Amino acid sequence: MERVQTEAERRVGMTADITELPAGIMPDYRREIPPELRQRQGSWVWHELVRPGVLRHLGADGGELFTVRILLPPNGILSAPTLRQLAHWIRKYALTGRRTSRQGFEFVGVQPAVLGEMLAELQAAGFPAGGTGNTLHQVKCCTSFIHCQNAAIDAPSIAQVITDYFYDDFLHPELPAALKISVSGCPNQCGGGVEADIGIMGRYESIPEVDEEGFLNANIDIGLLLSWCPTGAIQPRETARGTLVTIDAGRCARCTSCVQVAPEGIKLQQRSYAAIAVGGHGGNSRYGSEMATVVWPRVTAQPLQYGQLLERIAAIINYWRRVGIPGERLAACLQRTGWEEFLAGVGAEPFAEPGTGRRAVANKRKGIEAGQL
Numbered sequence: 072m073e074r075v076q077t078e079a080e081r082r083v084g085m086t087a088d089i090t091e092l093p094a095g096i097m098p099d100y101r102r103e104i105p106p107e108l109r110q111r112q113g114s115w116v117w118h119e120l121v122r123p124g125v126l127r128h129l130g131a132d133g134g135e136l137f138t139v140r141i142l143l144p145p146n147g148i149l150s151a152p153t154l155r156q157l158a159h160w161i162r163k164y165a166l167t168g169r170r171t172s173r174q175g176f177e178f179v180g181v182q183p184a185v186l187g188e189m190l191a192e193l194q195a196a197g198f199p200a201g202g203t204g205n206t207l208h209q210v211k212c213c214t215s216f217i218h219c220q221n222a223a224i225d226a227p228s229i230a231q232v233i234t235d236y237f238y239d240d241f242l243h244p245e246l247p248a249a250l251k252i253s254v255s256g257c258p259n260q261c262g263g264g265v266e267a268d269i270g271i272m273g274r275y276e277s278i279p280e281v282d283e284e285g286f287l288n289a290n291i292d293i294g295l296l297l298s299w300c301p302t303g304a305i306q307p308r309e310t311a312r313g314t315l316v317t318i319d320a321g322r323c324a325r326c327t328s329c330v331q332v333a334p335e336g337i338k339l340q341q342r343s344y345a346a347i348a349v350g351g352h353g354g355n356s357r358y359g360s361e362m363a364t365v366v367w368p369r370v371t372a373q374p375l376q377y378g379q380l381l382e383r384i385a386a387i388i389n390y391w392r393r394v395g396i397p398g399e400r401l402a403a404c405l406q407r408t409g410w411e412e413f414l415a416g417v418g419a420e421p422f423a424e425p426g427t428g429r430r431a432v433a434n435k436r437k438g439i440e441a442g443q444l
């Protein structure tokens with residue numbers, strides 16, 4: 072009689088074709104997987120969090136391996152010495168390694184026998200394990216001033232200060248659920264923000280400024296410039312000296328795209344600040360995906376003047392600690408308790424209608440015109 076396949080065997084069968092993946096342009100991910108791990112591909116039946124930063128994977132054969140997630144410097148920027156250090160730990164303790172989607176790092180395939188020694192060594196070297204489950208996860212951020220000309224705030228230094236300030240929450244699972252904080256230097260959101268439980272986003276005080284002399288002298292391609300504006304805020308304007316443009320403050324999202332296309336003729340304003348938004352999440356809750364809503368639109372965030380930011384982030388986290396139900400992400404907590412109670416709880420003025428993305432009504436009530444924000 073033909074033997075019935077076990078579930079694990081069936082899954083291994085499902086991965087069989089992967090070994091015949093044709094060579095392509097993309098560097099082949101399979102070369103990053105050592106034979107010990109490839110042989111067990113598809114045979115995993117269970118995983119669990121055993122402590123912050125440590126996941127246990129159980130195979131159908133009863134074998135187990137661990138994944139260890141550590142804190143990396145902000146922005147995922149890694150020097151050669153740091154990469155060498157990570158490589159050293161992979162060779163010593165794990166089968167391979169992986170950058171996480173939140174710019175952290177995981178050692179994959181750690182044997183149980185070396186786990187304790189590894190965790191102690193990582194902690195002593197300043198790369199503690201943590202950031203899984205009900206903890207603060209790695210704070211994600213864009214590059215900002217490191218090599219971007221659009222930054223209104225310095226996302227990496229903000230991410231670092233936030234992590235230092237809430238470091239205990241990275242190590243200890245005492246939050247109601249996972250907490251993901253993302254920081255972006257400008258509305259382009261390369262570091263995320265609207266998808267996070269708490270999003271910090273750099274914004275300029277006002278819309279970009281047209282430098283008429285520079286614009287006319289630079290012979291700018293007007294058609295290209297107009298096509299880059301995502302909101303149709305730029306309109307051409309004929310003058311005796313040539314074609315100039317006008318920026319409609321009511322439409323401008325301050326995305327900085329026009330400055331990239333025409334840096335000689337359109338300049339960013341100097342004054343900037345951060346907006347703090349809450350309640351974004353990627354869909355792993357009963358409410359599905361939702362973009363974060365701005366709570367504080369204008370918070371001082373010049374390099375190293377981060378006190379106002381930290382106070383407000385602490386107010387959000389403390390509110391959630393007080394009223395959150397175990398397992399309840401921040402967005403779900405806000406849905407349950409209501410926006411008004413949340414604003415009162417964190418000491419914020421009503422600013423935006425939650426979840427709608429339409430702030431105009433709430434702003435109008437407060438007498439804030441579009442373009443002033």
Ligand code: SF4
Nearest residue numbers: 213219222256257261
């Ligand atoms: S979010 Fe803005 S500042 Fe940050 S890297 Fe992107 S464009 Fe640059």
Ligand code: SF4
Nearest residue numbers: 300323324326327329
């Ligand atoms: S900053 Fe963005 S939205 Fe505003 S005018 Fe320039 S391209 Fe358009």
